[in-house]
Amino acid sequence: MLVAVLTYVGYGVLTLFGYLRDFMRQWKIEKCQNATEREEQKDFVPLYQDFENFYNRNLYMRIRDSWNRPICSVPGAKVDMMERVSHDYNWTFTYTGRVIKDIINMGSYNYLGFAQKAGTCQEAAAKVLSQYGAGVCSTRQEMGNLDKHEELEKLVARFLGVESAMAYGMGFATNSMNIPALVGKGCLILSDELNHASLVLGARLSGATIRIFKHNNMQSLEKLLKDAIVHGQPRTRRPWKKILILVEGIYSMEGSIVRLPEVIALKKKYKSYLYLDEAHSIGALGPTGRGVVEYFGLSPEDVDVMMGTFTKSFGAAGGYIGGKKELIDYLRTYSHSAVYATSLSPPVVEQIITSMKCIMGEDGTNVGKARVQQLAENTRYFRRRLKEMGFIIYGNEDSPVVPLMLYMPAKIGAFGREMLKRNIGVVVVGFPATPIIESRARFCLSAAHTKEMLDTVSTLSCSETCLKESHRMRSRREEVSRTAV
Amino acid sequence: WESFLPSRVLVQPVQLICLYAPAYHLILEGILILWIIRLLFSKTYKLQERSDLTPKEKEELIEEWQPEPLVPPVPKDHPALNYNIVSGPPTHIITVNGKECINFASFNFLGLLDNEKVKSAAQASLKKYGVGTCGPRGFYGTFDVHLELEERLAKFMRTEEAIIYSYGFATIASAIPAYSKRGDIVFVDEAACFAIQKGLQASRSNIKLFKHNDMADLERLLKEQETEDQKNPRKARVTRRFIVVEGLYMNTGDVCPLPELIKLKYKYKVRIFLEESLSFGVLGEHGRGITEHFGINIDDIDLISANMENSLASIGGFCCGRSFIIDHQRLSGQGYCFSASLPPLLAAAAIEALNIMEDNPDIFQTLRAKCERIHELLQGISGLKVVGESFSPALHLQLEESCGSRENDVKSLKRVVDYCMNSGIALTQARYLEKEEKCLPPPSIRVVVTVEQTEQELDKAASLLKEAAQSVLN
Numbered sequence: 001m002l003v004a005v006l007t008y009v010g011y012g013v014l015t016l017f018g019y020l021r022d023f024m025r026q027w028k029i030e031k032c033q034n035a036t037e038r039e040e041q042k043d044f045v046p047l048y049q050d051f052e053n054f055y056n057r058n059l060y061m062r063i064r065d066s067w068n069r070p071i072c073s074v075p076g077a078k079v080d081m082m083e084r085v086s087h088d089y090n091w092t093f094t095y096t097g098r099v100i101k102d103i104i105n106m107g108s109y110n111y112l113g114f115a116q117k118a119g120t121c122q123e124a125a126a127k128v129l130s131q132y133g134a135g136v137c138s139t140r141q142e143m144g145n146l147d148k149h150e151e152l153e154k155l156v157a158r159f160l161g162v163e164s165a166m167a168y169g170m171g172f173a174t175n176s177m178n179i180p181a182l183v184g185k186g187c188l189i190l191s192d193e194l195n196h197a198s199l200v201l202g203a204r205l206s207g208a209t210i211r212i213f214k215h216n217n218m219q220s221l222e223k224l225l226k227d228a229i230v231h232g233q234p235r236t237r238r239p240w241k242k243i244l245i246l247v248e249g250i251y252s253m254e255g256s257i258v259r260l261p262e263v264i265a266l267k268k269k270y271k272s273y274l275y276l277d278e279a280h281s282i283g284a285l286g287p288t289g290r291g292v293v294e295y296f297g298l299s300p301e302d303v304d305v306m307m308g309t310f311t312k313s314f315g316a317a318g319g320y321i322g323g324k325k326e327l328i329d330y331l332r333t334y335s336h337s338a339v340y341a342t343s344l345s346p347p348v349v350e351q352i353i354t355s356m357k358c359i360m361g362e363d364g365t366n367v368g369k370a371r372v373q374q375l376a377e378n379t380r381y382f383r384r385r386l387k388e389m390g391f392i393i394y395g396n397e398d399s400p401v402v403p404l405m406l407y408m409p410a411k412i413g414a415f416g417r418e419m420l421k422r423n424i425g426v427v428v429v430g431f432p433a434t435p436i437i438e439s440r441a442r443f444c445l446s447a448a449h450t451k452e453m454l455d456t457v458s459t460l461s462c463s464e465t466c467l468k469e470s471h472r473m474r475s476r477r478e479e480v481s482r483t484a485v
Numbered sequence: 486w487e488s489f490l491p492s493r494v495l496v497q498p499v500q501l502i503c504l505y506a507p508a509y510h511l512i513l514e515g516i517l518i519l520w521i522i523r524l525l526f527s528k529t530y531k532l533q534e535r536s537d538l539t540p541k542e543k544e545e546l547i548e549e550w551q552p553e554p555l556v557p558p559v560p561k562d563h564p565a566l567n568y569n570i571v572s573g574p575p576t577h578i579i580t581v582n583g584k585e586c587i588n589f590a591s592f593n594f595l596g597l598l599d600n601e602k603v604k605s606a607a608q609a610s611l612k613k614y615g616v617g618t619c620g621p622r623g624f625y626g627t628f629d630v631h632l633e634l635e636e637r638l639a640k641f642m643r644t645e646e647a648i649i650y651s652y653g654f655a656t657i658a659s660a661i662p663a664y665s666k667r668g669d670i671v672f673v674d675e676a677a678c679f680a681i682q683k684g685l686q687a688s689r690s691n692i693k694l695f696k697h698n699d700m701a702d703l704e705r706l707l708k709e710q711e712t713e714d715q716k717n718p719r720k721a722r723v724t725r726r727f728i729v730v731e732g733l734y735m736n737t738g739d740v741c742p743l744p745e746l747i748k749l750k751y752k753y754k755v756r757i758f759l760e761e762s763l764s765f766g767v768l769g770e771h772g773r774g775i776t777e778h779f780g781i782n783i784d785d786i787d788l789i790s791a792n793m794e795n796s797l798a799s800i801g802g803f804c805c806g807r808s809f810i811i812d813h814q815r816l817s818g819q820g821y822c823f824s825a826s827l828p829p830l831l832a833a834a835a836i837e838a839l840n841i842m843e844d845n846p847d848i849f850q851t852l853r854a855k856c857e858r859i860h861e862l863l864q865g866i867s868g869l870k871v872v873g874e875s876f877s878p879a880l881h882l883q884l885e886e887s888c889g890s891r892e893n894d895v896k897s898l899k900r901v902v903d904y905c906m907n908s909g910i911a912l913t914q915a916r917y918l919e920k921e922e923k924c925l926p927p928p929s930i931r932v933v934v935t936v937e938q939t940e941q942e943l944d945k946a947a948s949l950l951k952e953a954a955q956s957v958l959n
Contacts, residue, residue, distance in 0.1 A: 035809035038784065044754045045725050047664060048813065056816060067623045068815075070632055074615040075625060082629060108619040108626070109825075117615045125616055126608055132574040133598045134607045134834035135798040136591075142913040142931070143575055143590040145568040169800065170652035172824035177654075177683075180921075182556065197823040205686055229550045230543045242552045270547065273555050304555055311825040315617040317651065330556035333565045339916045340679045341654040342794045345831060346574075347607070351616040427624045 003407050007437045010409045018058030055431075063413035064090040066428050072099060074117040075108040077448035079425065100423070104453050106443045107427040111284040111400055112371045113448030114315030114355045120363065121315070121354040125347040132346035140332075144343040152349050156320050159356055160290065161300040164328035167320045167352075168337045169344050171279060171309030172198040174319030177336035179275070180206040182305070183244050188228050190221060190272075191246040194254060199246050199277060208244075209233070215254070218262045221245070225270040243272035249281025249292035249308075253434055253442070255395020255403050257281070260292055264302045273304040283313025284400050289359045289372040295398070313359075316351040318344050371447040375400055378445045382454045389462040394440070402443040404461070412439050415461075422460050564895055565916060574599055577937040579911050586911035587942050589932055594767055594878050595838075595848055596937040597798040603837045610833035618826045622815075626826040634832045637839050638803050642773055643783055647805040648814050651827040653792025654680045655820030656802030657760050660790050661729065662688035663817040664810075669725040672706055672755065674698070675924045676736045681729055681760060682923055687819075694923065697737065700745045703728070707753045726755040732764030732775035736915075736926045738873020738880050740764070743779045756787040766796025767878055771846050796842075799835040801827045848936050852878060855943060856934045862947035863932070868958035869901075869950070872929065881915060881929035882950070884958075891919070894928045897957060902930060904953035910946045 034057065037047070065086065073080040081100045084093040108115065116122060128148070138144035149167060156165040168174045179202030183189060187208040191199060193215040203210050211228070213220040225243065232239050245267060247258045258276075267274045278291045286294030291308070293300050300306060306322040321331060332338055359368035379400045386393050392405040406412055409430065416428045430439040443457070538546075559566055572580045576599040579588040597603055610630060620626035631649055638647040650656040661684035665671055669690040673681065676697045685692050693710075695703040714721035728750070730741040743759075750757050761774045769777025774791070776783050783789075788810055792802035804811060814821055842848075853876050860875040863882065873880040888894050895914065902912050915931045932946075 035807070035812060037809060038807070040751075041754075041756075044756065045722065047725060047756070047810070049723070060816070068627050069625060070627045070629055071625055072629045074613070075619045076615075079625065105625065107624045110619045115615050115617060115619050117612055122611060122615060126611055129607055129611060129830070130604055133576065133604060133798070134831055135593075135598055135794060135800055136575060137593045137598060137794060137798055138575060138591045138913075139916065140568060141565055141916040143569060143571060143579070143581070143588070143911065145570060146575065147570055147572045150570060170655060170820075170824060172820055173652055173655055176658075197819055201687060201819060205683065226543065226547065230538065230546050239550055240552070242555065271550065271552050273552075309825075311617055311619065315615060315619060317617050317825060317828050326554075326558055327556050329559045329566060332568070333559050333563055334918065336679065336683070336918065336921070337654070339565070339918050341652065342792075342800060345800045345828070347611065347830060348616060348828060425625060 004437055007407050007409070011436065014059055014062075014409060018054060021058060022054070059409070059431075061090050063416070063428075065093070066413060066416035069425065070095075075105060075110060075115045076113065076117075077105060077110070077446055077450070077453060078102045079105040079108070081425065100420075103420070103423050103425045104449075104457060105425050105446075106457060107425050108446075109280070109312040109444055110315065110446045110448060111280075111313045111375055111444070112289070112315075112355075112359065112368075113446050114313070114351075114358075115448075116315070120358070121351050124354045125351045128350035129347040134345055134347065136343050136345060138342065139340060140338040140343045146343070146346060146349075148346050148349045148353075149343055152344075152353055153320075155353055155356055157322060159360060160306055160322040162306060162322040163325045165320050165322035166328050166331055166335070166338075167310075167318055167344055167349075168335075169318050169342055171311055171317075171319035173337055173341065174307060174309070174321060175199050175202040175277065176205060177202070177341070178307075178321060178331060179203055179244075179246075181331060181334045181336060182206075182275075183208045183242060186233065186238075186241045188240045188243045189246060190224055190228075190243065192216070192248065192251075192258075194251050195246055195248060196252065196277065196279070199248070203246065215251075216256055216259055218259060218266065221263070222266055225266060225272065229270060243270070244275055245272055246275050247277070249276060249278040249285065250396075250399050250401055252280055252401055253403065253429065253440075255393075255399045255401040255442075257285070257292060257295070257396040257399055260296045260298060264298060268302075274302075275305040275307065276303045278306065278308035279319075280312055280401060282308040283359060283372075284375060285398065287372070288369065289313070310348075310352045314352050314355045316348045316355070318348060318352070375445065375447040378447065378449055378451075378454060381451065382443070382445055382458065385454070385458045389458060391462070400445040402445065403440040404443065406439045406441055407437060409439065412441075415441050419461065424457055424460060426461075564899060564914075569913070577935065581906060581911050584906065584909070586906060586909050587938065587946070588911050588935070589938075589946055590911050590913040591935075592763075592795040592879065592933055593798055593935050593937075594796045594852060594933075595798070595842065596935050597796070597838045597841065600798075600838075600841065602841065603798065603834050606837035607830040607834040610830040614829040616828055616830065618828060620826070621824060622821060622826045628826070628829050628832070630829045630832040630836070631826060634836050634839075635803070637836055639805055641839055641843065642789065642805045644789070644805040644807065644811075646808045646811040647803050648811050648818070648821065649827055649832070650802045650804075650818070650820050651800070651824055652820065653762065653794045653800070653802040654683075655824070656792055656804060657681055657758075657790045658684040658687065659818040659820035660788060660804050660814060661685060661727075661758065662819070663814050664788075665690045665725060665727055668723075669727070670710060671727045671729055672703060673729040674731070674734075674741065676734050676926070677729060677731060677923075678735045678760070678762075679918070679922065681731070685729070697734075698739065698741060700742060700749070703746075704749060707749060707755065711753065726753070727758055728755050729758045729760065732759055732761040733768065733874075733877055733879070735763055735879065736881075738877040740768070740775060740778070740874060740877075743775055743781055747781060747785050750785070757785075758788045758790065759786050761789055761791040762795060762802075763877075763879055765791040766842060767849070767852065768876070770849065772796070772842050772849050793835050793838075797835050797838040799838060800831045801835070852934065852936050855936065855938060855940075858940065859932065859934055859943050859947065862943065863950065866951050866954050868954040869930075878934040880932045880934075881926075882932060883927050883929040887927075891928060898928055898930055900957045901950070901953045904957060905946075905949050908949050910949050 070082045083098040136144045175198035185207045189203045282291040283289045309319045310316040394403045427442045575591045618626045635647045665688040667689040764774045766772045788806045790804045793799045869882045
């Protein structure tokens with residue numbers, strides 16, 4: 001309670017200062033560092049409203065150095081960063097030319113450690129690059145369908161345990177271009193509160209009615225489903241053509257895992273369709289890395305549309321959709337991406353094929369299995385350690401995305417900078433990606449992290465930065481220490 | 486104590502009032518009191534009588550409801566279902582469905598797809614960075630290669646700043662909604678490509694279509710908007726206006742009349758967004774696009790967006806312009822903020838391709854000469870007409886007379902394409918989503934010219950098309 005009040009006070013102070021600075025800038029007391037409109041176009045309607053940029057100018061600018069940090073090595077467990085300084089309070093950056101080496105990377109989505117610059121995956125990709133080149137210069141339906149793409153799609157279908165699959169060039173675009181192909185006007189989309197921007201954009205572009213249910217809350221979802229079927233479309237009362245439920249495997253800002261068994265039970269009871277976005281959970285959950293469906297021990301046939309990306313666990317780029325053959329045939333014909341967008345680049349396809357075969361164990365080694373197990377161990381260990389130290393951690397016990405609550409606006413910048421001084425790179429997120437009082441730091445664990453690295457990170461983030469401790473944990477520790485004595 | 490009885494305290498003033506108040510006053514107040522008592526005791530009712538369905542009725546409705554199947558079945562012989570399979574790289578000599586052909590279908594205008602220097606630059610980047618970036622630009626996904634590519638593109642196009650996207654389609658589809666919101670007005674050409682249409686749909690602005698390349702129609706719309714504005718000047722002061730055009734149209738192969746557009750821009754105070762996917766690396770003396778072609782100051786165009794998948798033979802897209810405009814996309818471009826960044830090897834390939842473009846400016850002349858040649862050779866084919874400018878490397882061949890329905894047209898063109906493929910020239914039909922396009926172009930065969938094609942090959946293609954048209958369409 002106290003924390004919430006203090007956080008609001010913090011934002012209030014920042015807003016006041018923001019207004020003051022804007023006032024000073026307007027009256028030319030303070031120099032305005034913003035880029036401005038051209039002289040010839042000064043009488044055009046202004047491109048940005050003043051208030052739109054208020055947050056940008058006054059709050060974001062102060063801590064802008066926590067984001068967009070340029071790196072110059074492979075984004076593995078340790079990464080090299082280009083040092084940059086700002087002499088005018090983050091309005092401009094200059095690169096000193098120095099490179100900060102071996103920063104422990106807790107920010108890249110490198111769950112299974114396939115971001116490597118040497119090894120079987122890289123060699124295979126190099127071979128394909130010299131044979132095929134980097135680009136494709138055509139769309140899937142015209143002249144861009146290479147034999148490599150067909151190979152990849154068969155492999156993805158086998159990996160997921162579905163009949164058929166299709167791959168696309170960009171994960172974001174997979175959602176925004178295929179949801180409109182599946183649903184349209186007269187259909188209903190039930191979307192989780194915390195869905196990713198790509199799902200929201202795809203739902204909007206489809207033209208269907210969108211209703212939001214509370215995050216991971218099955219009662220809310222069931223109520224919406226019941227109301228929808230019983231009352232039909234608003235105003236006309238016609239029955240809905242189809243109902244599509246959009247959920248994610250792991251939510252990237254919360255670290256929570258979807259309650260898949262309950263969602264599937266609801267979906268079957270109310271005859272709706274399920275679209276599961278496994279961007280973060282594919283490769284990261286489940287005993288053999290097959291994602292959230294395997295984690296819960298369910299059958300992939302229960303999920304109508306299994307979507308995922310290759311960016312996170314496979315160290316490549318692009319997205320896929322897997323499902324029944326009719327679904328994939330339909331998408332091959334009517335997906336926006338197949339008709340108008342370029343297909344995947346061949347070396348990227350080879351990286352996905354090699355890493356997927358490694359995870360499946362088809363390359364003859366145990367490396368894939370070992371990595372999946374290592375990630376699970378790292379997750380459990382790290383989360384336990386942070387909880388013992390008294391931090392407030394959100395999310396499911398098994399999810400490799402670990403959000404650590406910061407709450408106060410001042411701590412966002414401070415945490416990011418202090419950790420960088422100690423050679424640890426973390427990701428901090430505030431408004432508008434999270435609710436205004438729930439700013440957090442997010443750790444993304446990787447199979448490439450060693451126990452020593454995790455120990456360093458957890459110790460340093462506790463001792464040096466003195467963050468808020470959870471009351472529950474503190475009292476339990478006190479109890480433990482009292483009984484020990 | 487009798488005087489303190491409540492009846493005394495109550496009754497006496499009432500008696501006084503009854504004696505001294507006029508009669509109508511008393512009657513009115515009496516009615517009012519009765520009305521209040523009635524309202525207090527009457528049952529409340531909701532405005533919209535929500536049908537009080539019993540739980541049993543609800544169960545029945547849920548049982549009865551049958552949704553449509555998730556996707557309708559697609560017939561096996563649908564023309565778009567069976568893709569051509571290309572074995573090996575889609576370069577100048579391409580193996581399609583097992584047959585070796587000369588490639589007239591990939592947008593590899595400058596032949597950089599299998600250029601050795603480009604490949605070795607990409608290899609070096611692969612050895613240093615691996616394949617993927619494992620994160621969006623904001624979270625450790627910004628590599629020095631990206632920053633270098635953005636600088637080089639800005640320098641090449643002579644603008645202040647450039648921003649890179651990891652997918653060509655997402656570039657313009659994210660750029661438009663970053664600036665144009667609900668309530669703003671966008672004037673767009675009818676023949677705009679699908680990516681622009683999706684960007685406009687995502688922006689929720691008012692869209693006004695003007696006839697393809699018809700400046701008179703555009704001026705009419707602008708004038709209408711002006712009269713609207715005069716009726717409501719307050720609203721007009723905050724409504725942003727944009728014109729979205731393409732440099733070289735993908736659907737029709739011709740250029741937009743940019744000088745006239747600039748005049749209209751300053752006359753009616755509208756901003757111009759230019760989509761240069763096909764004209765970047767093709768038009769202009771140094772390949773800088775349509776602004777160089779017409780000799781226009783690049784600062785007059787507010788935003789230029791292009792994809793790197795055609796001339797630069799890489800993947801991704803970029804936007805360039807003044808910092809005032811481009812910097813905004815770093816926080817509000819959806820495809821930039823919420824998506825992983827471009828793999829470094831593709832960025833390195835694009836940088837090397839830019840180097841080649843800068844070092845050999847005469848390839849643009851060579852490409853132009855070849856375009857003019859094929860344009861001339863393809864004239865006079867009975868049954869097919871050429872659609873596109875003489876210097877456009879992406880032409881369309883449409884049927885002179887339709888065979889009745891679009892389906893039949895598509896079938897006839899397929900037979901022409903198959904004839905050519907069997908004889909060693911790889912062509913493709915231009916593909917569209919028939920139900921989703923705003924203004925569906927007629928079915929056509931796409932003919933793409935690249936610098937790698939020799940004159941003999943161009944002649945061969947033209948004569949083969951003549952033969953095919955002869956045998957199939959007559």
